[in-house]
Amino acid sequence: xxxxxxxxxxxxxxxxxxxxxxYLNVLRSLREKGDDWVSSRTLAERxxxxxxxxxxxxxxxxxxxxxxxxYEIAGLEKEISGVLGLNIVRNVVVIGAGNLxxxxxxxxxxxxxxxxxxxxxxxDVRKIGMKVGSLEILGDxxxxxxxxxxxxxxxxxxxxxSAAQDAADMLVSAGITGILNFTSKHLVLASxxxxxxxxxxxxxxxxxxxxxIAKMQGE
Amino acid sequence: xxxxxxxxxxxxxxxxxxxxxxYLNVLRSLREKGDDWVSSRTLAERxxxxxxxxxxxxxxxxxxxxxxxxYEIAGLEKEISGVLGLNIVRNVVVIGAGNLxxxxxxxxxxxxxxxxxxxxxxxDVRKIGMKVGSLEILGDxxxxxxxxxxxxxxxxxxxxxSAAQDAADMLVSAGITGILNFTSKHLVLASxxxxxxxxxxxxxxxxxxxxxIAKMQGE
DNA sequence: TAGATTGTTAATCGATTAACAATC
DNA sequence: TAGATTGTTAATCGATTAACAATC
Numbered sequence: 001x002x003x004x005x006x007x008x009x010x011x012x013x014x015x016x017x018x019x020x021x022x023y024l025n026v027l028r029s030l031r032e033k034g035d036d037w038v039s040s041r042t043l044a045e046r047x048x049x050x051x052x053x054x055x056x057x058x059x060x061x062x063x064x065x066x067x068x069x070x071y072e073i074a075g076l077e078k079e080i081s082g083v084l085g086l087n088i089v090r091n092v093v094v095i096g097a098g099n100l101x102x103x104x105x106x107x108x109x110x111x112x113x114x115x116x117x118x119x120x121x122x123x124d125v126r127k128i129g130m131k132v133g134s135l136e137i138l139g140d141x142x143x144x145x146x147x148x149x150x151x152x153x154x155x156x157x158x159x160x161x162s163a164a165q166d167a168a169d170m171l172v173s174a175g176i177t178g179i180l181n182f183t184s185k186h187l188v189l190a191s192x193x194x195x196x197x198x199x200x201x202x203x204x205x206x207x208x209x210x211x212x213i214a215k216m217q218g219e
Numbered sequence: 220x221x222x223x224x225x226x227x228x229x230x231x232x233x234x235x236x237x238x239x240x241x242y243l244n245v246l247r248s249l250r251e252k253g254d255d256w257v258s259s260r261t262l263a264e265r266x267x268x269x270x271x272x273x274x275x276x277x278x279x280x281x282x283x284x285x286x287x288x289x290y291e292i293a294g295l296e297k298e299i300s301g302v303l304g305l306n307i308v309r310n311v312v313v314i315g316a317g318n319l320x321x322x323x324x325x326x327x328x329x330x331x332x333x334x335x336x337x338x339x340x341x342x343d344v345r346k347i348g349m350k351v352g353s354l355e356i357l358g359d360x361x362x363x364x365x366x367x368x369x370x371x372x373x374x375x376x377x378x379x380x381s382a383a384q385d386a387a388d389m390l391v392s393a394g395i396t397g398i399l400n401f402t403s404k405h406l407v408l409a410s411x412x413x414x415x416x417x418x419x420x421x422x423x424x425x426x427x428x429x430x431x432i433a434k435m436q437g438e
Numbered sequence: 439t440a441g442a443t444t445g446t447t448a449a450t451c452g453a454t455t456a457a458c459a460a461t462c
Numbered sequence: 463t464a465g466a467t468t469g470t471t472a473a474t475c476g477a478t479t480a481a482c483a484a485t486c
Binding site: 011012014017018020021022024025026046047048083084085086090098099100102103104106107108110111113115153154177178179180184185186193194195196197198199200201202203204205206207208209210211212213214215216217 | 325419
């Protein structure tokens with residue numbers, strides 16, 4: 001097996017992908033400031049990494065910097081966006097129209113993230129028909145046909161924990177390819193071809209709580 | 220330096236703390252199901268870890284399992300909660316009363332997470348006075364005195380990215396000890412005694428996008 | 439007792455950092 | 463040119479897993 005296919009097989013490490021998203025934020029803000037080039041050192045300082053980590057990360061890309069100048073910002077942004085698959089618009093639905101689901105639909109829509117929030121679903125009949133921004137809340141039963149007709153590839157899960165697994169099953173059987181999980185439940189997916197990322201809101205608050213205690217005890 | 224103070228100095232690794240929050244979820248659901256004991260194997264299977272990882276993690280605690288029986292669920296829950304600092308109620312405010320801030324205030328309140336959401340702030344005068352659940356939106360200017368009088372130790376940051384650093388500065392100078400950051404900005408904190416955890420909603424969606432592509436390319 | 443499960447040591451694996459030749 | 467910065471190798475560091483004696 002050659003080096004390239006070997007790379008494909010192993011893919012880019014999750015830790016590197018996570019930093020790519022951070023680099024994108026910094027690159028955008030530098031570009032908006034008018035900068036055209038950035039060094040690994042500058043990128044690192046903005047995010048509390050080492051320049052070595054930045055260069056290692058960028059070495060996974062088909063994009064090179066130039067000695068003494070650094071990396072061309074617009075080109076690097078485009079390359080990272082491509083690797084993350086952000087150059088295509090994905091149709092996304094929100095499952096669960098409670099406080100969190102409704103807010104996420106509107107928040108992600110207003111942020112212009114490049115994802116198209118095209119539907120919001122709930123199984124509470126009293127909510128069906130209500131409006132969330134320009135979207136109308138639909139019942140779960142209409143989800144499978146909606147997903148097919150609107151080429152929906154991502155589902156955002158914002159239901160109560162008790163309904164999480166059932167809702168995930170519904171998403172998978174409707175042929176979704178990715179789930180963004182806002183519940184605290186660890187999901188078991190019926191297909192290993194479906195990607196899942198956990199957002200862990202409550203867990204993050206608990207980790208923060210531990211962080212506060214650790215600081216008090218002198219790190 | 221002896222082993223104990225050495226342990227204190229290094230603390231529990233972040234990766235272990237992250238799993239503690241997952242263990243808590245599983246322990247609660249097992250307890251509600253009526254179980255009293257759990258093995259490292261069962262805990263591991265529920266979360267796709269190895270039993271070795273679970274036992275290593277739990278070895279940081281002052282709590283022992285028993286050969287052949289495993290770990291007593293209620294006791295382990297209490298121990299992990301203690302280490303994470305969840306045995307005391309913290310007063311929390313939300314900064315930013317947009318879609319996300321308002322939803323987080325209500326969501327975290329309804330989840331009974333043990334954190335007390337006691338205030339929500341915004342600098343938009345048109346929002347001041349409006350209600351979010353039982354809370355009234357207050358202006359940023361009243362935050363310092365509010366924080367002091369209500370013993371607020373945690374601030375949830377849900378403002379636009381452009382206002383993130385200023386709002387963080389406000390939280391730190393008001394004497395907050397922890398920030399849960401929902402913006403996409405990397406915060407620079409004026410005090411190294413303040414803990415910060417990033418929630419990374421948009422970044423998670425971008426990581427999911429990469430995950431989908433990776434699955435398509437055969438992992 | 440026999441066997442299941444812990445706690446811990448040692449091995450492996452992966453991620454980060456240091457170092458430096460190449461180069462613009 | 464001189465010096466700043468990349469790309470990459472090798473070293474270090476930390477996290478996960480395997481293995482197994484202790485034990486209930």
